Amino acid sequence: MSMNGPVKISRNERFQTCQEIAARLHEVYKEKILAIGVYGSVSRGTDGPFSDIEMFCVLDESSEDVEFSYEWSAGPWKAEVNVCSADVLLKTAATVEGDWPLTHGPFFSPLSLFDPRGFFPALKKAAESPAKEDFTQVINEVLVGEMYEFIGKLRNASLNGPHTYLPYLAMKFAQYGAMLIGLHNQKFYSTGAMVLPESLELPHRPAGFDNVARLVMSGDLAEPSKIIFACENFWNGLEAWAVEHQYVIHSERIPF
Template identity: 80%
Template sequence: MHMNGPMNISRTERLQTCNEIASRLHEVYGEKILAIGVYGSVSRGTDGPFSDIEMFCVLSESNESIDFSYEWSAGPWKAEVNVCSADVLLKTASTVEGDWPLTHGPFFSQLCLYDPKGFFPRLKEAAESPTKEDFRRAIHEVLVGEMYEFVGKLRNVSLNGPHTYLPYLAVEFAQYGAMLVGLHNQKLFSTGSMVLPEALKLPSRPEGFDNVVQMVMSGELAKPSKVVSACDNFWNGLVKWAAEHNYSINSKRFPF
């Protein structure tokens, strides 16, 4: 039977494609290239038969900062190549955002295809440089920018509907709750598909978090009252957790 989209490809074939992409990058960018590496499941050796390819192409620093991506499907496989100048990539690696537990794994480990000047060890050092206060700021941003907003939407929906929005909200509660747990523990998740089960294994989880995550992972999101109760309980647990760890949710009336 003909199959559209991703095809079953062996790891050997996928690595060969990575090397072909690297050769093409050398043809296009020549001496500007500082390093080339593979990240994601391919670099970890956990890629499946339908996994895509994700790569860094790092260019030497110049007067112009460069940051863009090639992303394409060649038919049986898909690839993404992030082309960045070294300064851009180092700055990104040293910055803590709310999704840090999911996005920063590539900065700590790559499958190196080309790195004659030792850039990737520098990249890892940059990724290890954020301070505890950097993580606190990111946690505050998630608490206020995401979780506080979600609970407002939850309470609006519980009063006025539509209840069809509740499953989506439950997923958001679980996902961003996992980001908070990862940030608090300064722990990276291995991949997007493992965020929730790996978060359940981390210490210092807010009360109510586990229940919401279990509901999401099991798909038991059909009863509106159950979803509202679980998410509201998690929010209450989150407020308590924030106070215990001195994370701020509320500020003075006007912070400026």
């Protein structure tokens, strides 16, 4: 049977495609190009036979900010090229958001295909620039905006159903719990596939997180009572963790 979608491609073939894309970018943008780089699994040398291609195309400063992506499938492979003005990419790299541990790794170690003026070292410096207070603010936002909301949804589902919603909530507890741990330690994850196992290697994990993460990784999400018990324990652990590290879940009744 023939295989639709991505097919097996060697790392050498994939890198040759990256160079082909870079050559086309030079044809399209010419002297506007400041730097071209590859990120993701290709830049780390961990790409598998079916991995896609992810690239930066950085444009020199102009009167208008540029930020868009080309994303396409050529049949046997898929590619995404993020075309950005230099100042846009530097600002993004210096900004901390809730998914920072997953999204910001590319700013630290892109594989350069073209960088005559040393942009990528400046990009790494920008990614290293946020202060501890920036991480604290985002942790507080995730604790309230995601985790507090998830525990409410979990309690509603446990009382009124549907229990089929509980596995999804367990995955959200594990995902955002891992983001909190990464933010607290100011560590990013190598890839989405490794978020949970790598989070279990980081210090200062809230009590109860490990159990939820292992439930999700094992796929053992069929028993509602097990999910509810694990997530409630994790929520209790999060509240204690927040107090220990001076993060804020609860504020005054109306804070404005």
